[in-house]
Amino acid sequence: MKKTWQTIVGAGAAIAMIASFAGCGSSSASGKTELTFFANNTQDVYKPVIDAFEKKNPDITIKFSTTNGAQAGYQQTLQTRISGGQLADVYVAPPEQLSDLVKNGVAKDLTDEPFMSRIGDTNKAQASVNGKVYAMSITAWTNAYAYNKDLLAKAGYDSIPETWDEFVDMLKALKDAGVEKPYLEPKAGLGALVEGWIGYDSSKQSKSIDQQIGDGDSTFAKSYTKYYKQWAKLFDAGVMGSEVTGLADDQVRSEFAAGRLAVMPSGYWDVNTFKDAGINFAFGRMPMLHKGDTPYAPGAADSGYAINAKIDGKKLEAAESFLDFLSSKEGLKLIQDNMGLIPSTKNYTPDIDATFKEPYDLYLKTGNVYLNTLGWPASGRSALRAETFAQLQQVALGSITPAQATANLNTKLKTLS
Amino acid sequence: MTQATTIAATPVLAEAGVVPARTETRSVQDFEASHTRDRKRRNLMENLTSVRFLLPLLAVYIIIVLIPFLQSIVFSLTDYDGYDFANAKFVGLSNYQAIFQDQTLLAGLGFTLLYTVATTVLITAIALPLAVTLNRKFFGRNFARSLFFFFSVPSMAVLGLVWQYIFSPLGTGAVNTFLGKFGVSPVPWLSDPALAKFCVIFIAVWAQVGWHATLYLAYLQAIPADLYEQASVDGATRGQQFVHITLPQMVPAMGVSIFMLLTGGLKVYDLPFTLTTGGPGNATYTVTQSIIVTGIGSGRYGVGSALGVMFFLCCVILVALQQIVTSLIEKRLS
Numbered sequence: 001m002k003k004t005w006q007t008i009v010g011a012g013a014a015i016a017m018i019a020s021f022a023g024c025g026s027s028s029a030s031g032k033t034e035l036t037f038f039a040n041n042t043q044d045v046y047k048p049v050i051d052a053f054e055k056k057n058p059d060i061t062i063k064f065s066t067t068n069g070a071q072a073g074y075q076q077t078l079q080t081r082i083s084g085g086q087l088a089d090v091y092v093a094p095p096e097q098l099s100d101l102v103k104n105g106v107a108k109d110l111t112d113e114p115f116m117s118r119i120g121d122t123n124k125a126q127a128s129v130n131g132k133v134y135a136m137s138i139t140a141w142t143n144a145y146a147y148n149k150d151l152l153a154k155a156g157y158d159s160i161p162e163t164w165d166e167f168v169d170m171l172k173a174l175k176d177a178g179v180e181k182p183y184l185e186p187k188a189g190l191g192a193l194v195e196g197w198i199g200y201d202s203s204k205q206s207k208s209i210d211q212q213i214g215d216g217d218s219t220f221a222k223s224y225t226k227y228y229k230q231w232a233k234l235f236d237a238g239v240m241g242s243e244v245t246g247l248a249d250d251q252v253r254s255e256f257a258a259g260r261l262a263v264m265p266s267g268y269w270d271v272n273t274f275k276d277a278g279i280n281f282a283f284g285r286m287p288m289l290h291k292g293d294t295p296y297a298p299g300a301a302d303s304g305y306a307i308n309a310k311i312d313g314k315k316l317e318a319a320e321s322f323l324d325f326l327s328s329k330e331g332l333k334l335i336q337d338n339m340g341l342i343p344s345t346k347n348y349t350p351d352i353d354a355t356f357k358e359p360y361d362l363y364l365k366t367g368n369v370y371l372n373t374l375g376w377p378a379s380g381r382s383a384l385r386a387e388t389f390a391q392l393q394q395v396a397l398g399s400i401t402p403a404q405a406t407a408n409l410n411t412k413l414k415t416l417s
Numbered sequence: 418m419t420q421a422t423t424i425a426a427t428p429v430l431a432e433a434g435v436v437p438a439r440t441e442t443r444s445v446q447d448f449e450a451s452h453t454r455d456r457k458r459r460n461l462m463e464n465l466t467s468v469r470f471l472l473p474l475l476a477v478y479i480i481i482v483l484i485p486f487l488q489s490i491v492f493s494l495t496d497y498d499g500y501d502f503a504n505a506k507f508v509g510l511s512n513y514q515a516i517f518q519d520q521t522l523l524a525g526l527g528f529t530l531l532y533t534v535a536t537t538v539l540i541t542a543i544a545l546p547l548a549v550t551l552n553r554k555f556f557g558r559n560f561a562r563s564l565f566f567f568f569s570v571p572s573m574a575v576l577g578l579v580w581q582y583i584f585s586p587l588g589t590g591a592v593n594t595f596l597g598k599f600g601v602s603p604v605p606w607l608s609d610p611a612l613a614k615f616c617v618i619f620i621a622v623w624a625q626v627g628w629h630a631t632l633y634l635a636y637l638q639a640i641p642a643d644l645y646e647q648a649s650v651d652g653a654t655r656g657q658q659f660v661h662i663t664l665p666q667m668v669p670a671m672g673v674s675i676f677m678l679l680t681g682g683l684k685v686y687d688l689p690f691t692l693t694t695g696g697p698g699n700a701t702y703t704v705t706q707s708i709i710v711t712g713i714g715s716g717r718y719g720v721g722s723a724l725g726v727m728f729f730l731c732c733v734i735l736v737a738l739q740q741i742v743t744s745l746i747e748k749r750l751s
Binding site: 248258381399 | 498
């Protein structure tokens with residue numbers, strides 16, 4: 001009897017352990033269609049959007065899930081969910097993964113959906129594979145230079161100059177005027193404006209420079225060295241030091257918000273932070289290499305919303321209703337207000353904060369934004385992007401030259417292909 | 418000896434007519450055989466009982482460690498992209514070849530080894546005397562014990578985020594602000610490769626030393642007090658007591674502590690990633706970061722798995738060496 005109990009206790013505990021791993025199954029709310037939604041932003045910012053949708057669609061409930069970490073963490077979790085057969089009904093589809101999602105048959109073709117008529121061509125193009133649209137991208141982002149008006153005024157400036165050399169001269173003037181920190185870039189965003197320069201030069205060619213590198217028609221050494229040399233002028237002129245190799249985004253942002261930093265690369269997502277800080281600021285252009293160059297900035301359409309190709313019936317109808325709501329005026333306004341993203345659809349003109357008007361007109365209205373990673377091979381993009389920052393950090397430290405940095409990027413690319 | 422005596426004595430007893438020789442011999446042998454069978458059966462039953470209670474742990478081990486490891490070996494021989502394994506192709510050992518061509522990974526291997534050795538040596542060197550101190554009676558002893566243990570409570574990722582403000586290379590960083598009061602120029606803590614390595618190791622030691630001191634403390638309290646009393650009577654100083662009593666008695670604890678430090682150090686990821694993101698350049702890049710960024714994070718599960726398998730084997734060799742050395746020391750001291 002004793003032995004029997006021992007066996008039961010042992011086996012029961014083992015089963016309980018195993019069962020606890022399997023306890024992540026799905027459940028459905030009775031009488032309502034439950035739609036699972038996996039997104040790359042926090043629940044608090046999505047809650048108003050989901051609440052408004054559920055109010056309009058009382059027969060649908062949305063079960064929201066997200067993941068910790070930045071974009072790379074989301075992509076990894078999405079991949080794990082797909083491989084484990086746990087993909088949500090609606091999910092955010094990063095452009096870097098779109099071709100893989102389509103290849104694996106987990107993204108529904110949205111090309112002919114009625115709500116897609118609201119989506120702009122630039123957003124559609126970024127969410128397309130072989131001419132078909134697989135994700136509904138409704139917002140876009142661009143970098144811009146945030147500048148402290150009071151600090152710039154000390155050197156006699158009231159806006160960001162048009163060209164890079166003029167910009168470096170302005171930073172020198174700021175330093176001479178007693179501004180201790182004229183300009184800082186975060187360690188994981190070094191050389192941000194280089195993408196703008198490459199974007200402009202790419203616009204004059206049939207294939208983007210990064211696409212040429214990805215296809216093996218060019219190399220980083222051939223195409224990137226001249227841009228990195230220009231960027232390195234910041235160190236040659238002494239207006240930015242090697243301390244940037246140890247500064248995270250938040251630290252640079254804190255310096256700007258505290259009124260100690262004159263200029264930093266930023267975006268619309270920082271508007272409220274800087275307003276709350278009570279500083280006199282605005283967002284301006286990112287200088288181009290030559291006078292007369294069309295302004296370009298790092299940016300792209302945001303990740304779109306995709307529908308799991310394996311759902312059907314009421315779930316599919318609910319998913320389509322959800323995407324329809326997200327692209328409606330009400331949904332777009334909620335997204336802009338709660339997530340700080342800029343809607344870029346045909347049916348809605350966003351109310352842009354006055355401080356961000358210049359970059360909005362220059363880049364988002366015109367579509368003059370460029371993201372280098374989109375041209376690189378899908379497999380290894382995030383590793384290559386991390387490597388660009390690691391190489392630029394070494395340039396900042398003076399341990400390698402821009403030419404060595406681009407040569408090292410070539411080597412890295414070879415190991416990834 | 419007993420068996421030999423019994424066998425030798427049996428013919429004598431038979432000759433004397435005390436017992437029939439064959440019957441006596443058989444009964445003694447039967448008794449012994451039966452006794453051995455009983456003992457073996459008892460041992461077997463005890464082992465089976467233990468196995469039953471080990472089942473939950475065994476199940477966890479198989480599900481969490483063994484199956485994923487075997488999966489990793491299979492993945493490492495394919496071009497699996499993390500979506501559908503049915504689409505993966507067999508690529509032989511090419512993923513393993515790719516690993517050795519990646520300079521970033523080699524840089525990561527260098528820092529991982531430095532971190533592992535440095536944290537293991539420093540934590541052991543500090544935690545042991547700290548545990549001895551915390552084992553003595555003094556005012557506020559419990560508070561001091563809790564304080565040191567508390568450092569290990571927050572996750573390393575959180576510590577990394579907090580310490581990046583403390584070690585900020587800007588003049589407004591906490592340490593630089595303090596140093597600035599004495600006229601010291603801002604020190605590039607996290608923006609100089611050597612200093613960044615120092616910062617990561619310093620924080621790891623600071624965070625873990627209390628936990629390992631607590632481990633040593635538990636072992637220290639198990640040392641019989643009369644050993645120290647006898648040593649005191651014999652005139653041994655505190656230093657001599659530490660070297661000749663405490664240290665030998667602590668060898669098993671050191672074995673456990675060093676084992677945990679080695680395995681934890683080799684797979685370090687969270688602290689360097691949140692503190693420096695592996696920089697500046699690749700100064701604080703780790704092998705685990707490489708597995709995540711270059712392999713899994715880039716949809717190259719094959720390469721990531723090959724990295725994982727290689728790293729696992731290296732860890733096994735290193736930890737096996739550590740176990741052998743610890744075992745030899747224990748034998749020598751016992």
